[in-house]
Amino acid sequence: MDRSTNLDIEELKMTREQYILATQQNNLPRAENAQLYPVGIYGWRKRCLYFFVLLLLVTMIVNLAMTIWILKVMNFTVDGMGNLRVTKKGIRLEGISEFLLPLYVKEIHSRKDSPLVLQSDRNVTVNARNHMGQLTGQLTVGADAVEAQCKRFEVRASEDGRVLFSADEDGITIGAEKLKVTGTEGAVFGHSVETPHIRAEPSQDLRLESPTRSLIMEAPRGVQVSAAAGDFKAACRKELHLQSTEGEIFLNADTIRLGNLPTGSSSSSSPGPSHSRQTVHELCVCPNGKLYLSPAGAGSTCQSSSNICLWS
Template sequence: MEETTTLDIETLKEQYIPGPQSLHLQRPPVPDDVIYTVGLYGWRKRCLYFLLLLFLVTMIVNLALTVWIIKVMNLSTGGMGNLQLSQDGIRLEGFSEFLLPLYVKEIQSRRDGALVLRSERNVTLNVRNSQGHLTGQLTVGSDSVEAQCRRLEVRSRADGQPLFSADADEIRIGTKTFTVTGSEGAVFRHSVETPLIQSSASEELKLESPTRTLTMGAPRGVEVTSAHGALTVGGRKDLQLQSTEGEIILDAATVRLASLPLGVFAPEPPGRAPPPPPGQATYEVCVCPSGKLYLSPAARSSTCQAVSNICLWS
């Protein structure tokens, strides 16, 4: 007789299907002689120490350079070296050098010193308008001073009166006396308009035109006066005294006509007195029809002749 085996389902579940509370994994036992180490070793450790040392050296060098720059530049809370910052602006002491253009509103020196601008080539001051266009320029070079502007004015410090002004149309000199101290005097290439030309008390006044004509004209007359000395008028060629509507008056205690030529007169006609002897020192002044003057030996009667050699060749 066969035996019947009865399977209990609940018994099988408990035997083969573990529950949630039964899921516990146990680690295998670790031997006592096995040790696990954590960290960097070998070449990785040497590289890390080298980088830390390099960072430390770099930091020390940067700190030393910063201290050196502060010491050399003399940096402080008030400025840098000769450069001091204040509420009024910037103050520079000693010599300062600018390698690029400097834009400032005002440059002022100390009260007890002068303002000096130095340059190896030139010093140029530019003035620009709001659009950036150049309106004025002053250039101080090694051999010239140039000013480019619409009008140049020089005013007196005492009362602010203009002493000198120049523009495209005219040049004005506002001083009472314009003095030229050069040995060659003043050279004017065009006309000059002035109410008075006067020399110093101990100097001579000389008006000269080396290659052209010297003309003086005025609607009411030209007066040439020498109050304390002689007045000399000389010319290489002709000297003309001309008056269209008036007279030429020579008013002096003595009127001398020096270097007049001596005329040679023709043979005397019958009835005229013979000529004076050669040793005679008395002459008369004769006038040719052309207006030329010459000397003729004086006699009892006039020896002036229109056929004299002086009149014929004049």
């Protein structure tokens, strides 16, 4: 035990001596020619650092000013920006709005007190597509024409919803009570026209005319032409045919007049005062159906005046 205690005392003495020596070395005066090394950024590096810090500060100020200016110009609010307002029912646009890219919406409607106007420098096209993206209908409003591409086009009345006009591949249907053509040339049809009734407006004349071709009216159960408060006139340049294959032609009137019929004369009759004053004539028929007049006598004079039939 005594030996170990002596060793510990000696180690403590050595440690104490080393501490005293180290302390004495630190307290020694430094040499006058000792070199000093400054710590930090000096010279052109310091100027560059200050320049970049100043540039960053200016950029931040400009960005902040531009952001405030954009918010001011675009009128950003809690409800939206500019003319755009976000409501519970959807998006509301005030004033004139321009869309440079396609617009996909479910419904577009205007305010209750203003109309909805779609305007374009070229044309306005409305497309309808199915769930596969295929085009099923298209409406194009252009400067020269309005085009609609669909399977069926309908125009309905606003009151009862009945179809006023419809068009498809099978035909065109006009459901209005009256079809009115106000052009001076009337209506021109390139092919046949099927209708159960053709009527003119009150106090107006109805005229069916074919200037260069024939006019044909056909019906499986008959054609009825009626003029309840006026005259009925049929005029042609060459021949007017009234033909009935199985029935008869019935003329029912108080007075039936056939004008400009030729008057036949017999070879034996000589012109004189009595012949010039002839007011009563007999109606004669040639074998080919031509009608002519013959001076009336005590008996039939058609045979004596049959020279009309020879030249017909």
